[in-house]
Amino acid sequence: MINSQNIVARSATTLPAPHARDNVVEVAKLIDVSKCIGCKACQVACMEWNDLRDDVGECHGVYDNPMDLTAESWTVMRFNEVETDFVGGDDVSREKELSWLIRKDGCMHCAEPGCLEACPAPGAIVQYANGIVDFDSNNCIGCGYCITGCPFNIPRISEKDSKSYKCTLCSDRVNVGLEPACVKACPTNCIEFGSKKDMLARADKRVNDLKERGYEHAGIYDPAGVGGTHVMYVLHHSDEPGLYSGLAKDPRISPVVGAWKGITKPIMSAILGITAFAGFFHYITKGPKEEPTDEEVFGEGDDHHRVSREEEHRS
Amino acid sequence: MTVNVTRRQFFKLGAAGVASSSMAMMGFAPESAEASVRQFKLTHAKETRNNCTYCSVGCGVLIYSHGDGSKNARQEVFHIEGDPDHPVSRGSLCPKGSGLLDFVRSEGRLEYPQVRAPGSSEWKRVSWDEALNKIARYIKDDRDANFVERDEKGGTVNHWTTTGFLAASGSSNEAGYITHKVVRNLGMVAFDNQARV
Numbered sequence: 001m002i003n004s005q006n007i008v009a010r011s012a013t014t015l016p017a018p019h020a021r022d023n024v025v026e027v028a029k030l031i032d033v034s035k036c037i038g039c040k041a042c043q044v045a046c047m048e049w050n051d052l053r054d055d056v057g058e059c060h061g062v063y064d065n066p067m068d069l070t071a072e073s074w075t076v077m078r079f080n081e082v083e084t085d086f087v088g089g090d091d092v093s094r095e096k097e098l099s100w101l102i103r104k105d106g107c108m109h110c111a112e113p114g115c116l117e118a119c120p121a122p123g124a125i126v127q128y129a130n131g132i133v134d135f136d137s138n139n140c141i142g143c144g145y146c147i148t149g150c151p152f153n154i155p156r157i158s159e160k161d162s163k164s165y166k167c168t169l170c171s172d173r174v175n176v177g178l179e180p181a182c183v184k185a186c187p188t189n190c191i192e193f194g195s196k197k198d199m200l201a202r203a204d205k206r207v208n209d210l211k212e213r214g215y216e217h218a219g220i221y222d223p224a225g226v227g228g229t230h231v232m233y234v235l236h237h238s239d240e241p242g243l244y245s246g247l248a249k250d251p252r253i254s255p256v257v258g259a260w261k262g263i264t265k266p267i268m269s270a271i272l273g274i275t276a277f278a279g280f281f282h283y284i285t286k287g288p289k290e291e292p293t294d295e296e297v298f299g300e301g302d303d304h305h306r307v308s309r310e311e312e313h314r315s
Numbered sequence: 316m317t318v319n320v321t322r323r324q325f326f327k328l329g330a331a332g333v334a335s336s337s338m339a340m341m342g343f344a345p346e347s348a349e350a351s352v353r354q355f356k357l358t359h360a361k362e363t364r365n366n367c368t369y370c371s372v373g374c375g376v377l378i379y380s381h382g383d384g385s386k387n388a389r390q391e392v393f394h395i396e397g398d399p400d401h402p403v404s405r406g407s408l409c410p411k412g413s414g415l416l417d418f419v420r421s422e423g424r425l426e427y428p429q430v431r432a433p434g435s436s437e438w439k440r441v442s443w444d445e446a447l448n449k450i451a452r453y454i455k456d457d458r459d460a461n462f463v464e465r466d467e468k469g470g471t472v473n474h475w476t477t478t479g480f481l482a483a484s485g486s487s488n489e490a491g492y493i494t495h496k497v498v499r500n501l502g503m504v505a506f507d508n509q510a511r512v
Contacts, residue, residue, distance in 0.1 A: 044413035048394070053417075172353040184397060187407045 009127040011119035024129040027174060028196035029183060031104050032206050032234040033244065034215075035190035038063060038077050038102040042182035042191060046075050049170060049181035071158030074167040075106035075182060078245035084237060087214040103233070103244040104182070104191065107154045107167035109133050111227030114253035115166075117261055118149025124164075131196065131230035132169045140164050151226060151251035169230065199232060206234045225252040359383060361390060364398055367412045371484040371508060374412055375401020392419050454478065454501075462502060479505030 006021050047053060054072040057065060063079045084099040113133045116125040124139035125146065135146075135155070142162035146155045155166045170180035178184075183193040192202060203220045210218035219238030222228050233247070241247035320328075360379040367374045375398030382388030395415040399406035408415075418424070428446035429438040441449075461477040480498045482491070498506050 039410050041408060041410040041413045044410045045396070045408070048413060048416055049396070168353070172355045176355045176358075181396070184399075184406050185408050185413045187404065187409055 006129040007126045008129050009113075009116055010123050011116050011125040012122040022129045026129075026131045026196040027169075027193065027230060028131065028199040029109075029169065029180060029231045030192045030194075030199040030203055030234065031231065032190050032192070032203075033101065033103055034206070034210060034218075034234060034236050035188050036077075036102045036104065037188055037190075038079060039187065040065070040077050041185040041187055042104055043073065043075055043077060045181040045185035046167070047073070049173070050074065050168075069105060069154060069156055069166075071156045071160070071163075071165040074165065075104055078103045078105050080243065080245045082243050084243070099237075099243075101237075101244050103247065105154075105245070107133065107169070107231065108152050108226070109167075109169055109230035110151075111229065112253065114149035114151050114226065114257060115146035115155055116149075117253055118145040118257040120145060128171065130174065132171045132174060133230075134168050134171045135164060135166060137161075137163045137165065145257075149253060149257045151248055151253060196228075196230065203232060203234050210234070210236055221247070223248070223251050225250050357394065360394070364401075366485040366487060367408065367415065368418065368483075368485045369409075369411050372403060373485050373487075374398075374404040374408055376408070376412065376415060392416065395419070458501065473502050474504050475502035476504050478503060479507070482506070482508050484509045 006018065006024065008017050008019065008022065010017060052072040052074070054066060054070055057067070059065075060067055064076065066073050066076060069076055080101045080103075082099050082101060083096045086094040086097045109132055111131065113125070113127060116127055116133060119125045120143060121139050121141045124136055124141070125133065126136060127133050140163040142157055142164065144157055144164065146164050146166075147153065147157070155164045157164050170178070170182075173180055179193040183191045192199065194202075200220065200222070203222075207218045207220060215236040217239040218234070218236050221233035221235050221238060221241060233241075233244075235241060235244065235247075237243050241249050357379050361382060361384055363378040363380065365376055365378055367376050376395050377398045378392055379394040379396075380390040380392045382390045384390070393416070397404060397406040397408045397412070428441050428443060430441050430446070430449070431438050457478050458475050462475045463472055466472050480494075480503050482494050482498075486494065495506075
């Protein structure tokens with residue numbers, strides 16, 4: 001399944017990826033949280049396109065359904081009711097107002113993906129030149145390191161096949177020039193798709209608009225800690241992303257992942273190499289281990305010696 | 316020429332083989348970096364335009380089915396998404412519309428006409444011919460019995476008030492026009508749309 005899209009990074013692979021054809025437009029999905037009505041059309045479209053059917057769950061008394069991402073629900077709407085500063089209107093007596101913050105959760109497609117960094121299975125996680133981070137489940141060994149590596153807690157291990165799954169940004173659609181299924185379905189233009197440059201410009205416009213309406217902390221969520229993301233949010237309260245059901249304020253790849261890949265693995269590999277080299281060096285200088293001859297074991301000149309020699313010749 | 320491999324040499328070769336393959340496992344032998352993206356599933360699928368079956372908004376949908384329409388290929392719907400050229404929602408769909416595929420494939424979907432006789436609790440399967448003939452018979456009988464040409468003052472009314480008609484919401488303009496013509500030509504007055512139910 002050779003694809004024309006370049007793979008720019010591949011998990012657990014030391015061979016550098018080809019970079020001659022990287023003149024590819026970086027894509028991005030922009031989720032304008034202020035426009036979301038929580039209809040979940042994106043969730044349904046995602047399941048329909050990706051041939052996923054999660055188990056029917058139970059009602060937990062809230063709108064979240066399912067309650068969390070699963071191996072078969074790659075995007076979920078997270079609903080959170082919070083009190084925020086009163087915005088707009090003439091009623092100056094009010095200081096606080098109820099905000100119903102709805103966020104579409106799913107893979108952020110980081111420029112520096114923690115999952116790919118942590119993954120020990122060669123080729124189980126790949127990153128394309130257009131920015132998409134994709135899981136190749138055939139290569140997945142189900143270790144769950146990607147979950148540890150992800151600063152957004154997105155990948156989920158399937159109970160059916162013990163492999164890790166997450167949003168692919170519909171890489172199969174994007175590859176042939178289509179927008180992701182969730183983007184297409186969204187009835188309120190909350191989710192948009194295009195080049196990252198265009199999406200940043202759109203986001204800027206929306207942020208200005210929100211600021212004019214009194215949301216002074218409106219901003220774009222494109223965290224630099226992971227090199228920027230290819231799924232971005234417009235937030236009315238970007239100073240407190242935690243309000244949006246625990247969106248990370250300053251996401252970074254866990255230092256544990258850095259230590260494992262940055263120091264531990266090379267050192268261990270070096271030790272392995274040194275051991276092999278030392279063995280070889282020992283062989284060259286000392287020669288093979290000498291087996292004591294029969295003479296040394298049994299003494300010279302008996303019948304046993306002759307018989308064993310003959311046997312050796314026959315073999 | 317025969318190669319004499321002693322037991323000892325054989326073990327050495329084996330050990331070397333195991334060691335080198337373990338090294339490959341640890342990433343010392345790079346694998347080819349081939350792409351593995353899921354293949355696009357609609358490339359040659361038959362695309363059929365239609366309207367969403369649910370509400371009166373009537374969003375346009377594209378229905379994708381296996382088979383290119385050649386005589387030996389039986390079509391099977393396997394994907395439905397919004398129609399970007401349709402003016403109503405320009406490609407977007409609500410959660411119900413986005414899940415139309417499972418509506419098409421629903422186990423609870425009615426696939427053939429059934430009749431429940433008056434007083435009976437049993438549904439009986441009938442053929443389309445039987446069903447349509449029966450409906451036509453009922454309509455004709457009722458219209459013949461209750462059609463009103465003139466009111467008490469002698470004015471022409473040509474109406475038929477004892478039968479109503481409930482039309483589908485997800486129809487095209489043309490289908491709506493034809494439905495309207497048929498129903499009003501019969502003199503039917505009670506005429507409504509599923510979207511208001």
